[in-house]
Amino acid sequence: MKVLLVEDEKIIALYYKKILDGMGIQVVVAHNGEDALALLDAQSVPDLLLMDINLEGGMDGIEACSRIKMRFDVPVVYVTAYSDPDTRARAEKTGPSAYLVKPVD
Numbered sequence: 001m002k003v004l005l006v007e008d009e010k011i012i013a014l015y016y017k018k019i020l021d022g023m024g025i026q027v028v029v030a031h032n033g034e035d036a037l038a039l040l041d042a043q044s045v046p047d048l049l050l051m052d053i054n055l056e057g058g059m060d061g062i063e064a065c066s067r068i069k070m071r072f073d074v075p076v077v078y079v080t081a082y083s084d085p086d087t088r089a090r091a092e093k094t095g096p097s098a099y100l101v102k103p104v105d
Contacts, residue, residue, distance in 0.1 A: 001024075001025045001026065001047045001048070002025070002026045002027075002028070002044070002046040002047050002048075003020060003025055003026070003027050003028070003046055003047065003048045003049070003050055004027075004028050004029075004030065004036060004039060004040070004046040004048075004049050004050070004074075005017060005020075005027055005028070005029050005030070005050045006029075006030045006031075006032070006033065006035075006036045006049065006050065006051045006052055006055065006061060006064065007029065007031065007050070007052045007079075008031045008032055008052060008054075008055045008056045008057075009052075010031070012052075012102075013029050013031070016050065016079075017029060028043065028046065031055075031056065032055045032056050032057035032058075032059075032064075033055055033057055033058070033059040033060070033061065033063060033064025033067070034057055034058065034059065034064075035057075036049075036051075036064055036068065037064065037067060037068065040068060040071070040072060045072050045073075045074055046074060047074075047075075048074070048075055048076075048077065049065070049068065049074050049075065049076045049077070050077050050079050051064065051065050051076055051077070051078050051079065052078075052079060052080055053078060053080040053082050053087060053091065054080065054081070054082060061078065061080070062087075062090050062091050062094060065078075065091075065094045065096070066093075066094050069094055069095065075096075075097040076094065076095075076096045076097060077096060077097055077098040077099075077100060078091050078096050078098070078099045078100065079100045079102060079104060080099075080100070080101065080102060081101065081102045082101075083101045
């Protein structure tokens with residue numbers, strides 16, 4: 001299984017990567033939406049996209065996910081600290097498989 005993890009907090013990205021690597025899952029990390037799109041253009045489509053919402057750069061995770069889903073058929077799980085109704089409603093429009101609120105055990 002291959003996962004694209006989009007997380008701008010490098011410590012959190014390393015933590016999730018270590019856990020997933022330990023499960024035998026191949027993980028590719030992007031630290032913003034622009035990098036995620038570039039990775040998808042350069043590599044094969046992953047089996048799962050783990051997406052933070054608050055990202056550095058010109059687009060947040062919801063916008064990045066929307067752009068990705070227009071071009072690729074990949075399930076998305078949001079992993080975010082944002083659980084307010086407006087953010088959740090925006091995220092739900094992209095059709096995620098799940099919405100996990102940090103911290104995630």
